[in-house]
Amino acid sequence: MSGEARRFILGRALSIARKEVRHLSRDRVTLAMALGVPVGLVILFGYVLDYDVKRVGLLVIDRDQTRVSRSLVDVFAAADYFSPLALPPGATPLGRLEEGRAKAVLFIEPGFARATAKAQPARAQIVIDGSDNQTTSVIASYLSGLQNAASRSLVPDTGPPQARLRTRFLFNPELNSRWFVVTGLFVVVLGMVSVLLTALTVAREWETGSMERLLSTPVRPLEIIIGKLAPYMALCLGAVGLTYGAARLWFGIPFNGSHGTFLLACVLFLTCTLAQGLLISVVTRQQQLAMQFSNLTGLLPATLLSGFVFPIESMPVFFRYLTVLLPARWFVVACRGIFLKGAGIADLALPLGALAVLGVGLVALAVKKFKTDVEP
Amino acid sequence: MNAVEVSELTVRFDSFTAVDRITFAVGVGEIFGFLGANGAGKTTTIRVLTGLLSPTEGRVRVAGRSFADGARTIKSRVGYMSQRFTLYDDLTVSENLAFTSGLRKIPPAVSAERIQRLLRFVGFNHSPSALVRDLPGGLKQDVSLVAALLHDPDIVFLDEPTAGVSPAARSKFWALIRGLAREGKTIFVTTHHMDEAEECGRIALMRAGRIIALDSPAELKAQSFPDPLLEIEWTAGAPAGWRESLLERGAASVVPYGLHHHVMVNNRAAWDRFVGEHTGRLTVRTIAPSLEDVFIRLVEGADR
Numbered sequence A: 001m002s003g004e005a006r007r008f009i010l011g012r013a014l015s016i017a018r019k020e021v022r023h024l025s026r027d028r029v030t031l032a033m034a035l036g037v038p039v040g041l042v043i044l045f046g047y048v049l050d051y052d053v054k055r056v057g058l059l060v061i062d063r064d065q066t067r068v069s070r071s072l073v074d075v076f077a078a079a080d081y082f083s084p085l086a087l088p089p090g091a092t093p094l095g096r097l098e099e100g101r102a103k104a105v106l107f108i109e110p111g112f113a114r115a116t117a118k119a120q121p122a123r124a125q126i127v128i129d130g131s132d133n134q135t136t137s138v139i140a141s142y143l144s145g146l147q148n149a150a151s152r153s154l155v156p157d158t159g160p161p162q163a164r165l166r167t168r169f170l171f172n173p174e175l176n177s178r179w180f181v182v183t184g185l186f187v188v189v190l191g192m193v194s195v196l197l198t199a200l201t202v203a204r205e206w207e208t209g210s211m212e213r214l215l216s217t218p219v220r221p222l223e224i225i226i227g228k229l230a231p232y233m234a235l236c237l238g239a240v241g242l243t244y245g246a247a248r249l250w251f252g253i254p255f256n257g258s259h260g261t262f263l264l265a266c267v268l269f270l271t272c273t274l275a276q277g278l279l280i281s282v283v284t285r286q287q288q289l290a291m292q293f294s295n296l297t298g299l300l301p302a303t304l305l306s307g308f309v310f311p312i313e314s315m316p317v318f319f320r321y322l323t324v325l326l327p328a329r330w331f332v333v334a335c336r337g338i339f340l341k342g343a344g345i346a347d348l349a350l351p352l353g354a355l356a357v358l359g360v361g362l363v364a365l366a367v368k369k370f371k372t373d374v375e376p
Numbered sequence B: 001m002n003a004v005e006v007s008e009l010t011v012r013f014d015s016f017t018a019v020d021r022i023t024f025a026v027g028v029g030e031i032f033g034f035l036g037a038n039g040a041g042k043t044t045t046i047r048v049l050t051g052l053l054s055p056t057e058g059r060v061r062v063a064g065r066s067f068a069d070g071a072r073t074i075k076s077r078v079g080y081m082s083q084r085f086t087l088y089d090d091l092t093v094s095e096n097l098a099f100t101s102g103l104r105k106i107p108p109a110v111s112a113e114r115i116q117r118l119l120r121f122v123g124f125n126h127s128p129s130a131l132v133r134d135l136p137g138g139l140k141q142d143v144s145l146v147a148a149l150l151h152d153p154d155i156v157f158l159d160e161p162t163a164g165v166s167p168a169a170r171s172k173f174w175a176l177i178r179g180l181a182r183e184g185k186t187i188f189v190t191t192h193h194m195d196e197a198e199e200c201g202r203i204a205l206m207r208a209g210r211i212i213a214l215d216s217p218a219e220l221k222a223q224s225f226p227d228p229l230l231e232i233e234w235t236a237g238a239p240a241g242w243r244e245s246l247l248e249r250g251a252a253s254v255v256p257y258g259l260h261h262h263v264m265v266n267n268r269a270a271w272d273r274f275v276g277e278h279t280g281r282l283t284v285r286t287i288a289p290s291l292e293d294v295f296i297r298l299v300e301g302a303d304r
């Protein structure tokens, strides 16, 4: 493309962007929705969805009854995440789980002390109530950490601790699940709002008839897409700023990464979602339909498949691969990495690269699907 | 060179043929009228000629360019005022016009000068910073016309520009159209109003995707009514059965028209004898047929 052609594209895109800003400046409802909904929802759900799992009821069934087995129980009790319970006479372990009196059961088999003394594999079994997915994954992450503590305290010469099991502790050392939730929630809400914003814009122009005048000029689809994307990008970045402020000030969420990386990740993610909205708008040409489509494709997969509610590792294989196509999935990873781990661009090459590829792909698809033929 | 040349143009939507092998040309500087009932295919034809819709078959040349040169080159050479209202309601007049200038790549200085001149030309007496939503219907049409003229196109397509506006606004709008034609612009206009059709240099009548007649209003009248149309009045009461006997003796039609009757004669000798028989009781005037008369005949003829 020659420099002149590029200038021409930018010129028309700029005209469209300017016009969109004028629409927005007179459309209080949309402005309020774009800026208010993400902050509001993040604050609201940040409270409601508190996944902090503290003092989980742990039913202890110690069949060994030795000093060693009791010290294993002490390790669990000391961590404050579990409160050990004894099995009352006449009750069964399974019954206690079903009644919800305990969330997990620790079985220590007879001969536990003898085995540790001989440096043979010592066996203790933990059964977790798997009905509550979020709690389960949090408990499982505690356990993986505790296991190292336990092996160290019971058998001092087990060698270097198994770092692999400690990953979750590394980036959320206080095991604060609210941090975890708010970063994920932020992604879902931002995605939902941004898809909806652009999904309505092109469809609205088809419905009111203004698209016919737009297309009677020599404007190109790419110019329309860029011109529509840019102002909504700015608006959504404003929403990001507000939500970021709320997350930091309200919930005290740490920010360990660089703001530049965060901005880059946001721009890439928003390119994806805004282009997704435009694609919907370009194809449906009707606001009602576009709204339904954007809820269906924007909200549901982002909520269910982004790893925000259900851990990706525990999804069926098909869905695990499907999430690769989901911008929200990559942005969740990038956000948690930047906020909690202080990950830099190099660490986030995969999620950022995936977002860039998806963004370019979605913009290209929206441009390609933009039919300039006018219908009645 | 003609401003518009269309040959064997066909537009199909799936299996439905909206425009069916039409051929015509529009000369530079003409006011060319397009008439036809709802759904005849007028808008579809205009959308092709403005580059908005690709022809299914046939060739089209507009301002010397064809679809082979790209629809965008056609778009940059013609002005188009859609049948639908296409301005942004929530933007002001000047914001709407500035937006069109931007898309048309008109340099800001030129655009500012033209907007001023064109607003004066259409007699726009409101504030340009008024929201379009707050303008009366006629003024909205004026602003739409300005938007279509901003890039100073040689050919202007106006699709029912006066639908739904007051008679006063209509006649004002037609004064503008004549003004544009005087400047040498080619005007391609559709309308449902017969008095507007009379203003056109030539008119094409469309029906079910086909052009069934194309000529100047005067020629169309002459062709449809080769025999003179007469208006008769019985000054001393009409004799019984006169109508039947007149039709038997060679009148093509006898249509009551208020207190008078319109008679189309196709046997002059028989008519003269009839008038001779009733001298003193009958006054006869030769009248010109209206376009409405013409189109009723043409459409009936096409239906037969």
Ligand SMILES: Nc1ncnc2c1ncn2[C@@H]1O[C@H](COP(=O)(O)OP(=O)(O)OP(=O)(O)O)[C@@H](O)[C@H]1O
Binding pocket: A374, A375, A376, B013, B016, B018, B036, B037, B038, B039, B040, B041, B042, B043, B044, B045, B083
């Ligand atoms: N994109 C399209 N898809 C399907 N059918 C269409 C499309 N555009 C137009 N038609 C049909 O083609 C026919 C001609 O429509 P067109 O709008 O050209 O008529 P018109 O002469 O302009 O009528 P009107 O006076 O109502 O404006 C109509 O029956 C219309 O329903």
Ligand SMILES: [Mg+2]
Binding pocket: B042, B043, B044, B083, B159
């Ligand atoms: Mg029409």
